[in-house]
Amino acid sequence: MTIEQEIEQLGPWFHNLHLPGGQQTAPNHFLGDFPAFKWQELQDHIPADLSGWQVLDVGCNAGFYSLELAKRGAHVLGIDVDPHYLKQAQWAARQLGLEDRIELLQLQVYDVARLDRQFDLVWYMGVLYHLRYPLLSLDILSQKTRRLMVFQTLAMPGEDTQPLPDDFGLHDRQRLEESYWPKMAFIENKMAGDITNWWVPNHACIEAMLRSCGLRVSARPGHEIYLCEVDEQLRQQQQWNQSEYLSAVGLEWQQAVQAKVAGKNRYMEEAATRPS
Known part of the structure; x- marks a missing residue:
C-alpha cells in the first residue's frame, strides 16, 4: 500500500501533516495549512532544545504539535478522547521515526489528575471551550505543570482589562457588566454546528483563570494564544478548597x-x- 493510500484509509484528517516524502494529510484543509501556521507563530517562543523535557499534549489529535516537540528532543505524552486521531498520530510518529519519543493514551483531560507524573511543558490548545468544566481542567493541568504552559482557546472579541478589586460589596454587582470584568459566555446549543462548543471567555477571564491557577502570562505569540510560566508567588496566593478539588477529580x-x-x-x- 502506498503512503497516499494509507493517508486516505486513515482519513478524515484535521491536522495537515507534512510527511518526509512530501505528502500532506489534509492539503485542502478549510483553515489552510493547519496547524502549521499556528506553529509558526509559536515556534520561536519554545526552547529549541527540549532534551530531557517531559511534555503533555492535551487533545493531541493527529499529533502535529507532539511531532514538532519530539523533533526538539522532548518525550511527549499525547492524549485524546478519540481513538481515530490517536491511530493517526501513532502512524505519523512511525513515518517520522519519532515513535520512541511519543507516547499516546486515550484519556480525558480530567484523567490527568490521576497520572503520577509532572510535565515541564503542558500544551493546551483548542480544548477548553469544548469542556463542560473548563476551570477544573486548568486546575488539574496547572498542578502537573513544572515550567511552561501553552494555552489557546476560542475567545470573545476585545482585550479590555483593568485591575480587579480584592473584594467588592454584594450590592455593587453592576461592575460585573463592565467589559473589563472576567466573564465567559455559555453556549447552550451549537456554535459552528458543533454541540461541544460550550464556553467562550473574554481576554480578562482567560488571564484571571490562569492567574488563579498559579500561571503568569509571559507572552502572546499569536491570536488567542498565551504562553504561561509557573509563578510560585501566585501559587502561594491560591485560595483553593483542597478538599473540593480532590473530590472533583x-x-x-x-x-x-x-x-x-x-x-x-x-x-x-x-x-x-x-x-x-
Whole structure:
C-alpha cells in the first residue's frame, strides 16, 4: 500500500501533516495549512532544545504539535478522547521515526489528575471551550505543570482589562457588566454546528483563570494564544478548597479507600502476630 493510500484509509484528517516524502494529510484543509501556521507563530517562543523535557499534549489529535516537540528532543505524552486521531498520530510518529519519543493514551483531560507524573511543558490548545468544566481542567493541568504552559482557546472579541478589586460589596454587582470584568459566555446549543462548543471567555477571564491557577502570562505569540510560566508567588496566593478539588477529580474517595485498605492491612498484620 502506498503512503497516499494509507493517508486516505486513515482519513478524515484535521491536522495537515507534512510527511518526509512530501505528502500532506489534509492539503485542502478549510483553515489552510493547519496547524502549521499556528506553529509558526509559536515556534520561536519554545526552547529549541527540549532534551530531557517531559511534555503533555492535551487533545493531541493527529499529533502535529507532539511531532514538532519530539523533533526538539522532548518525550511527549499525547492524549485524546478519540481513538481515530490517536491511530493517526501513532502512524505519523512511525513515518517520522519519532515513535520512541511519543507516547499516546486515550484519556480525558480530567484523567490527568490521576497520572503520577509532572510535565515541564503542558500544551493546551483548542480544548477548553469544548469542556463542560473548563476551570477544573486548568486546575488539574496547572498542578502537573513544572515550567511552561501553552494555552489557546476560542475567545470573545476585545482585550479590555483593568485591575480587579480584592473584594467588592454584594450590592455593587453592576461592575460585573463592565467589559473589563472576567466573564465567559455559555453556549447552550451549537456554535459552528458543533454541540461541544460550550464556553467562550473574554481576554480578562482567560488571564484571571490562569492567574488563579498559579500561571503568569509571559507572552502572546499569536491570536488567542498565551504562553504561561509557573509563578510560585501566585501559587502561594491560591485560595483553593483542597478538599473540593480532590473530590472533583475523584482523588478524595481514592485516598479514603487507600487509607481504609492500609488500615485493614495493618490490622491483619497485627492480628497475625498476636498470641492466640
